[in-house]
Amino acid sequence: MKPIYLDNNATTAVAPEVLEAMLPFLRERYGNPSSIHAFGGDVARDVERARERLAALLGAESPTEIVFTSCGTESDNTAILSALEAYPDRRQFITTRVEHPAVLSLAHHLERKGYEVVRVGVDRDGLLDLVELRAALSPRTAIVSAMWANNETGVVFPVEELARMAHEAGALFHTDAVQAVGKIPIDLRRSAIDMLSLSGHKLHAPKGIGALYVRRGTKFRPFLIGGHQERNRRGGTENVPGIVALGAAAELALRHIQEEQTAVRALRDRLENGILERIPDVIVNGHRERRLPNTSNVSFEFVEGEAILLLLDQAGICASSGSACTSGSLEPSHVLRAMGVPFTFAHGSIRFSLSRYNTAEEIDRVLAELPPIIARLREISPFSRAHPVPDCAATCPTGCRGPKSCTPPAPPEDPDPPRRRFGPQHRRR
Amino acid sequence: MAWNYSEKLKDHFLHPRNVGVLEDADGKGEVGSVACGDALTFYLKTDPQTGRITKATFQTFGCGSAIASASALTEMVIGKTVEEALRITNQDIADYLDGIPQEKMHCSVMGREALEAAVAAMRGEKRAADTHEEGKIVCHCFGVTDRKIERAIRENNLTTVEQVTNYTKAGGGCGTCQAEIEEILNRVLEERRREAPPRPAAAGGARMTQLRKIALIQETIEHEVRPVLQKDGGDIELIDVEGDTVRVSLVGHCAGCMAAGFTTGWIQDKLRELVSDRLTIVIEPPGAAEAQR
Numbered sequence: 001m002k003p004i005y006l007d008n009n010a011t012t013a014v015a016p017e018v019l020e021a022m023l024p025f026l027r028e029r030y031g032n033p034s035s036i037h038a039f040g041g042d043v044a045r046d047v048e049r050a051r052e053r054l055a056a057l058l059g060a061e062s063p064t065e066i067v068f069t070s071c072g073t074e075s076d077n078t079a080i081l082s083a084l085e086a087y088p089d090r091r092q093f094i095t096t097r098v099e100h101p102a103v104l105s106l107a108h109h110l111e112r113k114g115y116e117v118v119r120v121g122v123d124r125d126g127l128l129d130l131v132e133l134r135a136a137l138s139p140r141t142a143i144v145s146a147m148w149a150n151n152e153t154g155v156v157f158p159v160e161e162l163a164r165m166a167h168e169a170g171a172l173f174h175t176d177a178v179q180a181v182g183k184i185p186i187d188l189r190r191s192a193i194d195m196l197s198l199s200g201h202k203l204h205a206p207k208g209i210g211a212l213y214v215r216r217g218t219k220f221r222p223f224l225i226g227g228h229q230e231r232n233r234r235g236g237t238e239n240v241p242g243i244v245a246l247g248a249a250a251e252l253a254l255r256h257i258q259e260e261q262t263a264v265r266a267l268r269d270r271l272e273n274g275i276l277e278r279i280p281d282v283i284v285n286g287h288r289e290r291r292l293p294n295t296s297n298v299s300f301e302f303v304e305g306e307a308i309l310l311l312l313d314q315a316g317i318c319a320s321s322g323s324a325c326t327s328g329s330l331e332p333s334h335v336l337r338a339m340g341v342p343f344t345f346a347h348g349s350i351r352f353s354l355s356r357y358n359t360a361e362e363i364d365r366v367l368a369e370l371p372p373i374i375a376r377l378r379e380i381s382p383f384s385r386a387h388p389v390p391d392c393a394a395t396c397p398t399g400c401r402g403p404k405s406c407t408p409p410a411p412p413e414d415p416d417p418p419r420r421r422f423g424p425q426h427r428r429r
Numbered sequence: 430m431a432w433n434y435s436e437k438l439k440d441h442f443l444h445p446r447n448v449g450v451l452e453d454a455d456g457k458g459e460v461g462s463v464a465c466g467d468a469l470t471f472y473l474k475t476d477p478q479t480g481r482i483t484k485a486t487f488q489t490f491g492c493g494s495a496i497a498s499a500s501a502l503t504e505m506v507i508g509k510t511v512e513e514a515l516r517i518t519n520q521d522i523a524d525y526l527d528g529i530p531q532e533k534m535h536c537s538v539m540g541r542e543a544l545e546a547a548v549a550a551m552r553g554e555k556r557a558a559d560t561h562e563e564g565k566i567v568c569h570c571f572g573v574t575d576r577k578i579e580r581a582i583r584e585n586n587l588t589t590v591e592q593v594t595n596y597t598k599a600g601g602g603c604g605t606c607q608a609e610i611e612e613i614l615n616r617v618l619e620e621r622r623r624e625a626p627p628r629p630a631a632a633g634g635a636r637m638t639q640l641r642k643i644a645l646i647q648e649t650i651e652h653e654v655r656p657v658l659q660k661d662g663g664d665i666e667l668i669d670v671e672g673d674t675v676r677v678s679l680v681g682h683c684a685g686c687m688a689a690g691f692t693t694g695w696i697q698d699k700l701r702e703l704v705s706d707r708l709t710i711v712i713e714p715p716g717a718a719e720a721q722r
């Protein structure tokens with residue numbers, strides 16, 4: 001049976017129209033857009049048409065403000081490093097505690113190279129602490145980078161306000177909009193944002209294509225230094241099939257943007273309300289209004305997320321979790337910890353993320369499958385409402401860092417997932 | 430992640446045996462905590478006549494392998510005397526499940542601890558394993574003591590900080606205690622080296638296996654590893670094999686090069702693939718071979 005795919009913040013299905021649009025460029029139209037001959041030159045026109053389509057989705061003033069990249073991570077890295085290089089006298093970088101590793105790992109790297117990094121915190125609802133941000137801004141700030149929408153909770157930051165605050169300090173503002181593009185309307189003509197990152201595979205284009213919007217007039221330094229492609233802003237022969245696919249996906253997204261706000265939101269609410277009605281001791285993580293229409297992050301008390309995911313998988317349902325066992329570290333997600341979600345809930349968090357390809361039937365099947373799964377795991381669990389999780393100090397044989405209330409401590413100043421300090425990092429060099 | 434589990438582990442997760450509270454238990458052991466991401470309560474009942482365990486049940490808050498480890502342990506102890514049960518190691522639990530992913534080994538360690546705690550409670554003893562008084566806390570994120578770390582190193586022949594984290598979680602939180610773990614590791618490894626008696630040429634299967642193992646290791650290094658390293662202007666020397674620990678030193682370009690960590694991992698993978706997946710590689714500083722000779 002076809003799986004019920006509710007993990008669209010991880011990646012999305014390539015839309016059939018998108019696949020159709022890109023196929024000729026994998027077959028007969030393989031020319032290099034930089035070539036003099038018509039066989040290649042014609043392809044350049046398709047690249048430019050894709051650029052126009054993406055500019056239209058973003059409401060950009062001009063298609064020339066779009067630089068195609070290989071992924072969201074490259075876009076994020078490019079934007080931040082560009083600002084630091086363009087303003088060498090400004091040695092401070094401000095971001096948030098809840099960014100994707102595409103930004104947070106870079107922040108960690110920059111810190112080691114001697115830059116000052118500030119990571120602004122969030123409140124229990126996942127909303128950014130604007131007071132802390134204001135206090136951190138200074139004439140040393142080169143750039144502020146804050147995500148438009150959070151990949152785990154869907155919480156949306158007030159990016160326009162953040163951009164204005166950054167500008168008041170003379171800094172640039174970049175937003176990682178990887179999760180926002182295609183899900184919420186964006187109109188960069190009426191915006192103060194200087195740079196914006198997006199990634200194709202989150203909006204029904206394939207993996208391995210991304211883009212960076214750079215507002216006209218913004219000082220820019222390329223990250224990949226090479227050929228003259230992308231008007232000297234990104235070296236490397238263009239990923240033509242990917243670019244064409246992203247253009248097609250952008251056009252589809254623009255056509256369906258209202259649907260995200262209505263139909264997808266209705267399905268998400270049907271799922272979330274259904275869970276809250278059917279299962280006791282559940283909380284929703286993240287502000288219920290200020291978030292993406294497709295994302296629901298819920299925590300089931302007394303049970304652990306990986307076990308839930310595996311049983312959901314058995315039932316043919318794909319989702320993800322912020323539990324320690326799935327976060328690639330031994331601690332639960334840095335986002336939930338930054339929000340101060342109690343451990344009793346953080347380990348049992350599940351993220352459902354929908355797309356316009358989901359149906360009401362699928363949601364109803366999840367609502368039928370999930371309650372017995374949670375009930376079953378709760379039967380195995382030593383904890384329940386009748387046997388609440390005891391005081392941390394009482395259960396932790398050695399009085400672990402979690403204080404009495406079992407509230408997780410704020411993540412350390414440097415929230416780089418510790419497991420990555422082993423092997424892979426050495427390998428990266 | 431996902432189904433990186435053996436069929437047997439999967440089966441114990443999907444159909445856990447002996448779940449629940451044992452009302453008439455003689456002993457109950459509780460370990461872990463929600464803060465740390467997994468917790469286990471283990472119940473035991475024995476026959477006063479025979480001293481054998483007649484019933485064992487559990488309750489787990491944790492991931493798939495935590496549930497499966499506890500379920501397996503109940504099956505393993507039923508029918509055994511308490512003394513026999515206490516001899517079960519975390520590796521036995523892992524073996525019973527046809528293996529547990531390395532990064533989940535702490536689940537099997539937790540099972541063994543809960544069993545010990547239940548036996549201690551049954552005997553009216555104060556719980557021995559890792560209480561506050563027993564040792565000093567090294568990892569404050571997960572409340573792991575030096576005692577527990579040392580024990581895991583000894584019982585499982587651990588040789589790297591990463592392995593210690595996999596088995597005890599220590600060092601897997603903020604990571605600030607990794608240096609301290611490394612110190613413990615070095616101390617224990619040093620002690621073991623001294624403790625290990627020079628082995629007489631005893632006959633017997635184990636000895637033969639060790640000989641065969643060393644021969645295979647030599648062969649692998651000679652034919653698989655060295656040619657690749659030499660291509661990059663480097664070389665490798667086998668210094669010693671102690672149990673499952675292979676001591677080598679890298680020479681030429683390989684020593685101290687940026688990719689040393691990568692090379693080490695690759696060599697270990699090769700040895701595990703071609704000789705035994707229990708092998709761990711330890712890199713000695715260049716010149717160690719000479720010193721030893």
Ligand SMILES: Cc1ncc(COP(=O)(O)O)c(C=O)c1O
Nearest residue numbers: 071072073100102151176178199
């Ligand atoms: C918020 C956010 N930023 C960046 C990325 C990275 O995008 P990519 O996988 O294209 O590098 C992701 C995807 O996981 C994301 O969710």
